[in-house]
Amino acid sequence: MHFSLDVMVLIFIFILYTSFFKIWNPLLGEAKIFMVLMEEDPLVYNKTQEAHLRFDSTFTHHFKSIDEYMIYKERMSSEHDKFLGSLLQTGSYNKLYSFTRLLNGFAVNIMSEEVLNTIQNSKEVRAVHEDIKMEKFTTHTPDFLGIPSGVWPTLGGATNSGEGIVIGFIDTGINPNHPSFTSQPYQGTNSGMHANSRKFKGKCATGEGFPSTACNGKIVGAQYFAQAAIAAGDFNTTRDYASPFDADGHGSHTASTAAGNHQIPVISNGFDYGYASGMAPGARIAVYKALYSFGGYMSDVVAAVDQAVEDGVDILSLSIGPSSVPSGPAAFLNVLEIQLLLATKAGVLVVQAAGNGGPSSSSILSFSPWITSAAASITDRKYNNTIKLGNGQSFSGTGLAPPTAGEVLFPIAAAADVCRSNTTASFMAIDSCQHKELFIPSLVQGKIIICTYTFDFEFEAASIATVADTVHEIGAAGFIITMDPDIGSEQLKGTTMTVRVPGIVLNNMEASSALWEYYNSKTIRSRTGGAIAFTATARILDGRQAIYTGQAPVVASYSSRGPDVNNALLQTADVLKPNIMAPGSSIWAAWSPNSEGDHYIKGQDFALVSGTSMATPHVAGVAALIKQKHPHWSPAAITSAMMTTADVADGSGAPILAQQTNQLAPATPFDYGAGSINPSRAIDPGLVFNTYFRHYIQFLCAVPGVDDESVRRAVGVGCPTKRKDWCSDLNTASLTVSNLVGSRKVIRRVTNVGGHKETYKLTVREPLGVKVSVSPQVFTISANASMHLRIVLEATEATNAYTFGEMVLRGSRKHVVSVPIAVYASSSLGS
Ligand SMILES: *[C@@H]1O[C@H](CO)[C@@H](O)[C@H](O)[C@H]1NC(C)=O
Ligand SMILES: *[C@@H]1O[C@H](CO)[C@@H](O)[C@H](O)[C@H]1NC(C)=O
Ligand SMILES: *[C@@H]1O[C@H](CO)[C@@H](O)[C@H](O)[C@H]1NC(C)=O
Ligand SMILES: *[C@@H]1O[C@H](CO)[C@@H](O)[C@H](O)[C@H]1NC(C)=O
Ligand SMILES: *[C@@H]1O[C@H](CO)[C@@H](O)[C@H](O)[C@H]1NC(C)=O
Numbered sequence: 001m002h003f004s005l006d007v008m009v010l011i012f013i014f015i016l017y018t019s020f021f022k023i024w025n026p027l028l029g030e031a032k033i034f035m036v037l038m039e040e041d042p043l044v045y046n047k048t049q050e051a052h053l054r055f056d057s058t059f060t061h062h063f064k065s066i067d068e069y070m071i072y073k074e075r076m077s078s079e080h081d082k083f084l085g086s087l088l089q090t091g092s093y094n095k096l097y098s099f100t101r102l103l104n105g106f107a108v109n110i111m112s113e114e115v116l117n118t119i120q121n122s123k124e125v126r127a128v129h130e131d132i133k134m135e136k137f138t139t140h141t142p143d144f145l146g147i148p149s150g151v152w153p154t155l156g157g158a159t160n161s162g163e164g165i166v167i168g169f170i171d172t173g174i175n176p177n178h179p180s181f182t183s184q185p186y187q188g189t190n191s192g193m194h195a196n197s198r199k200f201k202g203k204c205a206t207g208e209g210f211p212s213t214a215c216n217g218k219i220v221g222a223q224y225f226a227q228a229a230i231a232a233g234d235f236n237t238t239r240d241y242a243s244p245f246d247a248d249g250h251g252s253h254t255a256s257t258a259a260g261n262h263q264i265p266v267i268s269n270g271f272d273y274g275y276a277s278g279m280a281p282g283a284r285i286a287v288y289k290a291l292y293s294f295g296g297y298m299s300d301v302v303a304a305v306d307q308a309v310e311d312g313v314d315i316l317s318l319s320i321g322p323s324s325v326p327s328g329p330a331a332f333l334n335v336l337e338i339q340l341l342l343a344t345k346a347g348v349l350v351v352q353a354a355g356n357g358g359p360s361s362s363s364i365l366s367f368s369p370w371i372t373s374a375a376a377s378i379t380d381r382k383y384n385n386t387i388k389l390g391n392g393q394s395f396s397g398t399g400l401a402p403p404t405a406g407e408v409l410f411p412i413a414a415a416a417d418v419c420r421s422n423t424t425a426s427f428m429a430i431d432s433c434q435h436k437e438l439f440i441p442s443l444v445q446g447k448i449i450i451c452t453y454t455f456d457f458e459f460e461a462a463s464i465a466t467v468a469d470t471v472h473e474i475g476a477a478g479f480i481i482t483m484d485p486d487i488g489s490e491q492l493k494g495t496t497m498t499v500r501v502p503g504i505v506l507n508n509m510e511a512s513s514a515l516w517e518y519y520n521s522k523t524i525r526s527r528t529g530g531a532i533a534f535t536a537t538a539r540i541l542d543g544r545q546a547i548y549t550g551q552a553p554v555v556a557s558y559s560s561r562g563p564d565v566n567n568a569l570l571q572t573a574d575v576l577k578p579n580i581m582a583p584g585s586s587i588w589a590a591w592s593p594n595s596e597g598d599h600y601i602k603g604q605d606f607a608l609v610s611g612t613s614m615a616t617p618h619v620a621g622v623a624a625l626i627k628q629k630h631p632h633w634s635p636a637a638i639t640s641a642m643m644t645t646a647d648v649a650d651g652s653g654a655p656i657l658a659q660q661t662n663q664l665a666p667a668t669p670f671d672y673g674a675g676s677i678n679p680s681r682a683i684d685p686g687l688v689f690n691t692y693f694r695h696y697i698q699f700l701c702a703v704p705g706v707d708d709e710s711v712r713r714a715v716g717v718g719c720p721t722k723r724k725d726w727c728s729d730l731n732t733a734s735l736t737v738s739n740l741v742g743s744r745k746v747i748r749r750v751t752n753v754g755g756h757k758e759t760y761k762l763t764v765r766e767p768l769g770v771k772v773s774v775s776p777q778v779f780t781i782s783a784n785a786s787m788h789l790r791i792v793l794e795a796t797e798a799t800n801a802y803t804f805g806e807m808v809l810r811g812s813r814k815h816v817v818s819v820p821i822a823v824y825a826s827s828s829l830g831s
Pocket of ligand 1: 072
């Protein structure tokens with residue numbers, strides 16, 4: 001169904017009006033940031049061929065020299081200044097950036113609605129978007145993914161794997177002093193072939209914490225983008241560093257996960273947790289700092305992406321996204337999505353975190369089919385701590401903590417029973433064990449202290465690190481943190497940080513109650529209730545030893561779920577999201593000791609953290625390995641390779657499960673996309689589903705509620721006269737139909753990248769209530785040839801729910817190409 005233009009205009013005006021009415025108060029001198037796109041096309045449109053978009057020989061073919069290009073950029077920028085100067089009074093605005101590469105436009109900070117109206121009404125302006133806030137979606141994993149045995153050997157060993165590939169990180173910067181990023185000489189094994197890193201033109205901005213030596217060959221470029229954060233008043237130079245230095249930790253973590261050096265010992269709080277390694281240890285890192293401990297602004301991110309593509313990165317890793325679905329006729333048309341489409345057009349593969357809004361459905365925050373959206377899994381590595389009680393009971397919990405000394409039992413004492421009773425401190429202050437001065441020294445020595453995870457922990461006024469410090473300073477033997485029934489044990493904060501003293505977090509209510517029951521039954525009290533003898537005992541085991549066990553991978557509860565949405569009304573789209581799943585839970589990787597965003601991990605060089613943010617660089621690193629092997633593949637071909645070869649069975653061969661609210665359920669493509677990434681198969685997929693820029697335009701033109709004018713405003717080109725009817729016609733390695741009425745024909749085009757002629761046999765597992773017919777069922781395809789598959793989906797009943805299936809192509813040379821199917825049948829042919 002298409003909205004009429006009138007309706008769209010009305011909705012748009014209404015949204016703008018209400019938001020300004022409520023929020024903008026010029027009397028208070030409030031300023032707002034807008035991204036303005038100009039009518040004139042940016043540089044990227046003057047190229048006809050998709051491949052001719054990089055800053056290489058074909059690029060300079062367009063401009064005679066880099067100098068000439070720089071002159072062009074300056075001209076664009078000064079034209080933006082001239083435009084603003086001719087329209088507006090000096091002082092009523094402040095231009096933050098000019099976008100010249102992928103977009104022709106600028107970010108501007110303006111002081112009143114009047115100024116905004118003047119800009120919006122100008123004929124030279126194509127579109128105006130208000131800036132929105134962006135969020136961070138906050139090693140053993142190469143082995144878990146089978147990379148050391150399955151992929152690295154084919155690429156010349158670990159240190160050569162990723163060689164020649166530059167991954168750009170739009171993140172919080174990088175800690176250049178970290179061993180994961182020490183200098184790497186160029187190995188030169190593939191010299192001349194596809195060593196893009198030599199063509200990479202990124203600059204290295206120096207500044208506090210970031211000397212010129214920081215760009216050392218491993219880190220090949222580093223810049224930072226903070227104009228919008230500064231204009232918004234959020235940027236603090238002391239805390240955030242006006243340089244590419246990572247004061248947060250998140251950016252160092254993601255960069256080292258994708259491309260960190262091989263075999264780096266992970267030492268935290270004096271304990272060796274094993275080795276960490278990037279997925280592509282030979283890849284180079286280009287840093288675009290646009291996020292801070294408080295998050296970031298879209299203008300800064302857009303400026304960073306513009307620069308990264310201009311510099312010539314091969315892959316962009318974005319462990320960030322908007323905090324909600326952007327407004328407007330389609331989520332696909334917001335400035336960042338469109339810019340990333342243009343980046344894809346320029347040959348850059350974009351990997352983005354799916355979001356941490358799971359497990360509710362349609363919680364996805366990465367929308368567009370040209371982006372590879374990463375879901376997060378739990379791996380088979382677990383850290384599990386155990387407490388053994390004097391009565392023989394034992395309970396497991398978490399806590400990366402050493403064991404209590406020897407195999408002896410220690411008396412246990414509740415904080416309230418060993419604190420001064422004559423203080424004015426609240427129960428909460430006592431139970432949370434944050435204040436060493438409240439404890440009575442003679443009563444605590446050699447005891448394990450029971451503390452409670454109070455609301456202070458929820459609001460970060462209390463931390464487990466402080467509990468550990470308190471216990472250390474009062475001379476206690478260790479700590480137990482029990483759960484408060486009013487809070488529950490769902491989202492505990494800071495439980496994956498390492499500590500130096502024995503301790504355990506009893507992260508479930510039953511264990512916590514059992515411990516209290518035991519303690520109360522064994523503690524002898526006076527008539528007034530004071531404890532006079534502590535006879536309950538316990539010992540805590542070593543919580544730092546990883547165990548490799550259990551079903552894995554499992555979709556992590558927080559990982560955002562499909563179905564994908566067209567817009568903020570959450571109308572579902574004919575696009576499969578997420579695309580692929582990679583490890584995201586409890587990932588060890590590099591950190592920054594400043595750790596401004598997470599006080600629990602301050603002072604540490606490594607951190608164990610979780611999120612789709614952590615899954616994203618795993619995918620980016622694997623993409624680098626594929627790109628190294630197949631330098632001429634399009635971004636869509638690389639995504640297809642990862643998707644069609646992904647695993648839908650776990651390590652034990654059973655279907656992968658997903659954490660839902662309080663239970664595990666069989667995972668669907670809306671949980672993990674095509675499945676769990678399998679690098680050794682992805683490097684040789686047999687067939688790929690390829691897609692180019694013009695196909696994405698056809699896709700946009702088929703989105704319900706999107707008219708030609710919205711597409712033209714966003715992308716600069718209108719819809720083709722011969723339009724596709726459905727978004728499901730986009731040639732992706734998945735089949736999603738959000739509203740099947742009767743039947744629908746879908747065409748897919750496969751290309752043989754297996755290097756040899758191969759015969760494929762096709763089988764289909766039909767979604768419930770849907771008949772799927774595909775022709776041909778058997779075909780032989782020559783090397784490099786392409787052919788069409790004609791697929792007809794027919795609703796045999798109105799399921800009024802999504803049902804899932806799979807199309808599998810099995811090749812005579814052992815390639816297996818799997819395509820997930822998701823269909824929502826609204827009515828069958830007969831009804
Ligand atoms: C792009 O092409 C148009 C028309 O072909 C031309 O007017 C414009 O100056 C070109 N822009 C650049 C940056 O070369
Ligand atoms: C900036 O951060 C520093 C260090 O965290 C802090 O001491 C200072 O108060 C902050 N300045 C402002 C203006 O917030
Ligand atoms: C933790 O380890 C103990 C002993 O190895 C085991 O019995 C228990 O099931 C484990 N708990 C979890 C949650 O894995
Ligand atoms: C509180 O009691 C402790 C001993 O338990 C004593 O040393 C201290 O002086 C008392 N403080 C006050 C304010 O009475
Ligand atoms: C297929 O294409 C690749 C890359 O362009 C080329 O190296 C190879 O020779 C081609 N193979 C055949 C059989 O045409």
